[in-house]
Amino acid sequence: MPLSAWLLGDAALLVLGFLGVFLSRARAGSALVYSAAFVITALLCGVSVARLLTGGEAATITLPFGLPWLGAHFRIDTISTFFLAVVNFGAAAASFFAIGYGRHESEPGRVLPFFPVFLAAMNFVLVADDAFTFLLSWELMSLASWALVMAHSREPANARAGFVYILMASLGTFALLLAFGLLAGADGHYAFDVIRAHPPTPVLAGLILALALFGAGSKAGLAPLHVWLPLAHPAAPSHVSALMSGVMTKVAVYGFLRLVFDLNGPADWWWGIPVLTAGAGTAVLGVLFALLQNDFKRVLAYSTIENIGVIFVALGLALAFKTHNFGAAAALAMTAALFHVLNHAVFKNLLFFGAGAVLAATGERDLGKLGGLLKNMPATGLFVLVGCAAISALPPLNGFASEWLVFQAILLSPSLPSWALKLLIPAVGALLALAAALAGACFVRAFGIGFLGRPRSDAAKDAHEVDRFSLVAMGVLSVLCLLAGIFPGVIIDALSPIVRALVGVSMAPQAALGWFAIAPIAESRSSYDGLLVFLFIALSAMLAAFIIHRLASDAVRVAPAWDCGFPDADPNTQYSPESFAQPIRRVFSGFVFSTQESVDMPAPGDLRPARYELRVRDRAWDIVYKPVVGAVQKLADVLNRLQFLTIQQYLSLVFAALVVLLLALAIWT
Amino acid sequence: MDRLAFDIAHFLAGGLVLISFVLLYQDRLFALLNAYALQALTLAFAVAWQAHIQEAPHLYITAGITLVFKALIIPVALHRMVARLGVHREVETVVSLVPTMLGGIGLVALSMVVMLRVTHGADPLTREDLAFALSVVLLGMLMMVTRTNAVSQVVGFMSLENGLILAAAAAKGMPLVVEISVAFSVLIALIVIGIFLFRIRERFDSVDLQALDDFRGETR
Numbered sequence: 015m016p017l018s019a020w021l022l023g024d025a026a027l028l029v030l031g032f033l034g035v036f037l038s039r040a041r042a043g044s045a046l047v048y049s050a051a052f053v054i055t056a057l058l059c060g061v062s063v064a065r066l067l068t069g070g071e072a073a074t075i076t077l078p079f080g081l082p083w084l085g086a087h088f089r090i091d092t093i094s095t096f097f098l099a100v101v102n103f104g105a106a107a108a109s110f111f112a113i114g115y116g117r118h119e120s121e122p123g124r125v126l127p128f129f130p131v132f133l134a135a136m137n138f139v140l141v142a143d144d145a146f147t148f149l150l151s152w153e154l155m156s157l158a159s160w161a162l163v164m165a166h167s168r169e170p171a172n173a174r175a176g177f178v179y180i181l182m183a184s185l186g187t188f189a190l191l192l193a194f195g196l197l198a199g200a201d202g203h204y205a206f207d208v209i210r211a212h213p214p215t216p217v218l219a220g221l222i223l224a225l226a227l228f229g230a231g232s233k234a235g236l237a238p239l240h241v242w243l244p245l246a247h248p249a250a251p252s253h254v255s256a257l258m259s260g261v262m263t264k265v266a267v268y269g270f271l272r273l274v275f276d277l278n279g280p281a282d283w284w285w286g287i288p289v290l291t292a293g294a295g296t297a298v299l300g301v302l303f304a305l306l307q308n309d310f311k312r313v314l315a316y317s318t319i320e321n322i323g324v325i326f327v328a329l330g331l332a333l334a335f336k337t338h339n340f341g342a343a344a345a346l347a348m349t350a351a352l353f354h355v356l357n358h359a360v361f362k363n364l365l366f367f368g369a370g371a372v373l374a375a376t377g378e379r380d381l382g383k384l385g386g387l388l389k390n391m392p393a394t395g396l397f398v399l400v401g402c403a404a405i406s407a408l409p410p411l412n413g414f415a416s417e418w419l420v421f422q423a424i425l426l427s428p429s430l431p432s433w434a435l436k437l438l439i440p441a442v443g444a445l446l447a448l449a450a451a452l453a454g455a456c457f458v459r460a461f462g463i464g465f466l467g468r469p470r471s472d473a474a475k476d477a478h479e480v481d482r483f484s485l486v487a488m489g490v491l492s493v494l495c496l497l498a499g500i501f502p503g504v505i506i507d508a509l510s511p512i513v514r515a516l517v518g519v520s521m522a523p524q525a526a527l528g529w530f531a532i533a534p535i536a537e538s539r540s541s542y543d544g545l546l547v548f549l550f551i552a553l554s555a556m557l558a559a560f561i562i563h564r565l566a567s568d569a570v571r572v573a574p575a576w577d578c579g580f581p582d583a584d585p586n587t588q589y590s591p592e593s594f595a596q597p598i599r600r601v602f603s604g605f606v607f608s609t610q611e612s613v614d615m616p617a618p619g620d621l622r623p624a625r626y627e628l629r630v631r632d633r634a635w636d637i638v639y640k641p642v643v644g645a646v647q648k649l650a651d652v653l654n655r656l657q658f659l660t661i662q663q664y665l666s667l668v669f670a671a672l673v674v675l676l677l678a679l680a681i682w683t
Numbered sequence: 684m685d686r687l688a689f690d691i692a693h694f695l696a697g698g699l700v701l702i703s704f705v706l707l708y709q710d711r712l713f714a715l716l717n718a719y720a721l722q723a724l725t726l727a728f729a730v731a732w733q734a735h736i737q738e739a740p741h742l743y744i745t746a747g748i749t750l751v752f753k754a755l756i757i758p759v760a761l762h763r764m765v766a767r768l769g770v771h772r773e774v775e776t777v778v779s780l781v782p783t784m785l786g787g788i789g790l791v792a793l794s795m796v797v798m799l800r801v802t803h804g805a806d807p808l809t810r811e812d813l814a815f816a817l818s819v820v821l822l823g824m825l826m827m828v829t830r831t832n833a834v835s836q837v838v839g840f841m842s843l844e845n846g847l848i849l850a851a852a853a854a855k856g857m858p859l860v861v862e863i864s865v866a867f868s869v870l871i872a873l874i875v876i877g878i879f880l881f882r883i884r885e886r887f888d889s890v891d892l893q894a895l896d897d898f899r900g901e902t903r
Contacts, residue, residue, distance in 0.1 A: 658899075660892070660895070660896040660899075661892055661895065661896075662777065662828065662831060662892060665824075665827050665828050666828045668824075669824045669825070669827075669828050672821075672824070673790070673793070673821070676793055676794070676797050677793065679797050679800075679801065680793060680796045680797045680800065683800050683801065
């Protein structure tokens with residue numbers, strides 16, 4: 015399949031975005047746009063997967079627009095094919111979900127034109143083969159997603175989210191611009207193949223790594239550049255949130271991979287250290303904040319930050335192993351990273367769809383007002399449960415398989431010769447283990463508060479199951495979570511050409527092992543068989559269910575519920591999301607985030623209710639952003655004086671500038 | 684003959700720079716205007732001489748325009764304006780005379796260094812003239828910056844423009860149309876500035892720009 019197929023698909027999406035302006039006024043317009051987007055992205059996903067399996071050669075096309083002396087270069091190779099498959103898969107799922115979900119949209123005119131453009135921009139980033147096209151597509155992606163974040167701009171928090179988002183996105187693009195400028199060098203060759211042929215000097219390469227970490231990391235949500243993400247992702251409509259969290263962050267990972275593993279020349283030994291540190295910190299911070307949120311979509315956004323941390327840890331491991339010539343270990347870490355990219359795209363989409371379904375059914379995102387949804391929305395509940403289990407890395411689901419691979423790679427670190435890495439990587443592993451455990455707690459809390467117990471509001475009590483399109487989209491993703499978890503070997507083998515393109519080596523083929531087991535290093539050392547675990551869990555669960563049904567009495571017993579001293583308990587006496595998170599909040603509140611709890615107890619005899627207030631604040635704001643904002647404001651204050659000079663002083667400024675320039679000329683020529 | 688031509692051109696251009704210093708030194712408005720008329724006259728001669736040695740007849744027209752507009756009409760108009768404005772006729776300075784003159788010398792040195800270096804390999808006459816022209820431009824700007832009286836600002840601007848004409852005459856191949864349009868734009872600038880002068884005087888009874896700043900509530 016030639017590259018033009020992808021370009022045609024992207025062009026079709028752009029046209030669809032244009033049509034969306036008019037279709038948004040029609041009654042069936044929303045369904046039409048989303049169906050068309052689904053068909054196009056599904057086709058693109060299909061050809062990408064086909065190309066991945068058949069192993070097509072890299073292909074290039076140069077189109078005569080963009081910079082006049084450069085043109086627009088496009089290229090498709092194994093790396094971009096993999097990401098094209100992931101992105102278009104997520105896009106197709108979101109489009110399908112939106113066929114049903116889009117009906118709840120209050121202002122389709124502000125979503126429909128931008129949705130296909132957003133999809134097209136992500137695709138263009140993946141096939142861009144020169145710096146100009148790449149940055150242009152990247153910025154288009156940022157702007158289109160910003161427009162989607164601002165779709166409901168009348169809600170007060172959304173306007174701020176959009177502002178912070180556009181600011182961080184511009185900063186990130188700026189960093190990438192600088193990185194490409196350094197890569198292009200003084201001659202300014204922006205085509206990637208020329209850049210590849212002229213690797214930068216080690217010092218410059220280190221600088222480019224830092225800029226790539228900043229630029230791609232801010233889009234992906236690396237700490238401390240993550241602050242925009244939990245504001246912006248939940249603000250968008252749910253299917254767009256799913257795309258931003260599940261898919262757009264992967265495009266950012268792709269940008270990092272392309273810059274660091276492909277264009278930046280041979281890696282230095284220390285490159286892994288900043289990536290590992292940033293990844294581990296991000297993972298722990300992300301999940302800790304996820305644990306504190308009451309807004310379901312915000313929980314998911316913070317959990318995205320955690321998963322990006324996991325992916326970057328794996329990438330850092332791959333860098334560390336690659337630079338020390340541990341080919342097999344680097345291949346293992348890179349496989350883990352790519353596997354987690356795929357998995358996260360699947361289960362994060364699934365969970366955001368679930369959040370969207372809950373939002374559509376109840377109008378609530380606040381966990382504290384949900385509860386007991388499993389009774390009214392059994393299918394959604396089941397799918398969200400699968401997603402929660404997968405994202406908590408429980409076997410036999412896919413999240414376990416990829417995180418297990420990451421830990422296998424971490425266990426190989428003692429053989430590294432560098433002491434810095436030898437000491438750092440176990441610490442990173444410990445942080446990652448902490449993050450994995452906390453992720454479990456986080457999603458137990460999210461599912462337990464939201465779907466179990468009794469409804470905490472009338473909206474939750476009157477919830478009803480969502481439409482069929484949404485259910486099918488969630489169902490397909492749940493099944494994929496399960497399949498990828500049971501047959502990880504198939505996916506590892508499919509990933510091997512990409513891993514070989516990135517680190518030069520790939521993992522040994524896993525299909526030979528039989529019973530769909532995987533053994534990342536050697537069978538004697540460690541192996542995992544998702545199918546056997548699944549069969550064991552399924553059989554023992556069925557056995558338990560059978561025994562209970564068989565042996566337990568099926569006579570109806572009537573007893574007061576929750577009769578532990580509260581015969582007629584109010585739903586508000588249940589565990590609230592805040593109370594569930596309290597122990598962890600107290601443990602970590604000293605250094606990770608600042609929390610303020612205050613209890614306002616009325617005096618005896620006073621009839622007003624007691625109030626308990628909790629304020630959680632991300633320290634990144636105080637440590638990183640406040641000084642920056644302060645400095646910018648100070649500078650603006652200083653420069654502001656320029657507005658109130660006298661005529662004489664303005665003339666003097668011009669005169670002084672002229673004299674200084676002449677002096678420079680006199681000195682330098 | 685060549686030697687003599689060069690010397691005369693050099694003498695006239697150097698005279699322009701010298702008169703720029705004279706302009707800087709004046710503290711009476713009428714004396715300032717007279718010095719300006721002298722500079723314009725010198726410029727007219729310099730351009731005419733260039734026309735002679737370059738054998739470019741259109742430069743005679745430039746010289747004529749300079750003579751009529753800048754040496755006669757503008758000084759006379761400014762004379763009458765100052766007389767009608769009835770403001771007191773001293774030039775208020777921001778920086779006192781001696782540092783201004785020293786700065787002027789520095790600027791001439793700077794323009795010599797820059798121009799002689801940049802125009803390496805050009806005709807020596809052109810190089811000298813360009814260097815002098817840049818000096819005149821810089822001195823005109825220096826005058827605008829260090830004087831607060833609006834009339835002396837106008838004179839500074841006009842003398843800056845003299846420098847431009849000298850540069851244009853020295854760089855061979857400047858089309859006549861450009862020179863004529865420059866001359867007319869200067870005339871229009873004079874009219875606009877004249878109107879403004881009267882407006883400022885009407886409001887503040889002075890043409891000192893300090894009054895404008897005071898009006899804006901600025902303090903210095």
